[in-house]
Amino acid sequence: MTGSAALDRLLRTDPRDSGCGQAMELLDVYADLLAADRDAAQRYPEVAIHLAACGPCAQDLAGLLAAIGGDAQERWNDSEVAT
Numbered sequence: 186m187t188g189s190a191a192l193d194r195l196l197r198t199d200p201r202d203s204g205c206g207q208a209m210e211l212l213d214v215y216a217d218l219l220a221a222d223r224d225a226a227q228r229y230p231e232v233a234i235h236l237a238a239c240g241p242c243a244q245d246l247a248g249l250l251a252a253i254g255g256d257a258q259e260r261w262n263d264s265e266v267a268t
């Protein structure tokens with residue numbers, strides 16, 4: 186673990202928040218899970234928490250979902266309202 190990752194961890198509001206770095210790493214997988222109608226938030230709760238707290242990351246996910254198409258983006262919007 187690097188120093189900046191440790192600092193990042195300290196600065197998080199929610200201790201389960203994955204932070205931008207991990208969220209970005211998992212964003213493709215997360216979007217695919219949403220698109221495949223799997224429970225992405227249950228599989229990667231730390232990413233779900235981060236996406237609820239981080240506008241830029243949530244926007245990136247929305248862009249990925251828009252690119253994937255289908256109703257994945259709608260599902261994401263629903264889950265966003267729920268959190």
Ligand SMILES: [Zn+2]
Pocket residue numbers: 204205206208235239240241242243
């Ligand atoms: Zn972020």
